[in-house]
Amino acid sequence: MNFVSVYCDLQNVYSIQKSAHLLLSFAHKQGDSVVPKVYYNSQCQNQAQAKEPLSNLGFDCRDVPCPLKNSADYKLIADCIKDIQSNRSPDIIILVSGDGDFCSLVYILQKLGKKVIIFAQRGNVKQKLIELVQDDFYFLDQLPELVQVKTNPQTTAVKAQLIYEEAIDCLRNAIQTALNQGQRTSLSKIGKLMRHNPHFPKCRKFPLVCKSDGTRFSQLSKFVNAAIAEGIVYAKTTGKEQELFLSERNRLLV
Secondary structure: OOEEEEEEEOOOOOOHHHHHHHHHHHHHHHOOEEEEEEEEOOOOHHHHHHHHHHHHOOOEEEEOOOOOOOHHHHHHHHHHHHHHOOOOOOOEEEEEOOOHHHHHHHHHHHHOOOEEEEEEEOOEOOHHHHHHHHHHEEEHHHHHHHHHHOOOHHHHHOOOEEEHHHHHHHHHHHHHHHHHOOOOOEHHHHHHHHOOOOOOOOOOOOOEEEOOOOOEEOOHHHHHHHHHHOOOEEEEEEOOEEEEEEOHHHHOOO
16 A cells, blocks of 8 residues: 655645646545645735635645745645654655755655655746656646546546536636626626636536535536625626626635
8 A cells, every 4th residue: 555645835836726636636546545735824815715625625734824935845844754754654755846945855755765756837847856756747737637547438428527616716717708808797608618718627518516525516507506605706687687796805816
């Protein structure tokens, strides 16, 4: 049995929230026991807002509310060293960061016989990290392909699914796109725009949207009603139909 630990540097790879579910799928294919951790600074509003969806996916979110530069990096490194000295020392370490501060940590882990896999954001990675892990380096936008390659072909008959947080992200962007283009934001229009999002499944019917608590939505209208109930969007009757708008706090996330 391989133990897998995942360490995410949210400040360096803020976009991880969009593909976190794929990262977990990849990690579970590397071993039988996965412990995902994400390090963030609650004093940074965007990082604090990203915490909840990651927590809902099962990430252990560790707040490092310190103004000092690299404080979250130091906490991540300290936790990783502590973990490899424990009774359940991970066999595989997945590091989600392109920060060169982690080069020494990667070198130490490799000397200890640990397999290190790195995911980074394009345009934000040190070449030394790539050289250290070589074929075990990936960009985050490769995750869909990596997970799909290892998926059993028999599962293709299953109804397309979408993680709730990612569906919300598609909804936010669709509404903002319509507004930017001066278009109406009716339910049907937003549904069409959501399908243009690269994270939206290529399927004929609306995909099954799944929440971490087991709640599922098989229809666009029911999913949107849930988003309205949570205060993410609101509906306003304009003319003969309702239109959707982003709540004040969610405009900042688009």
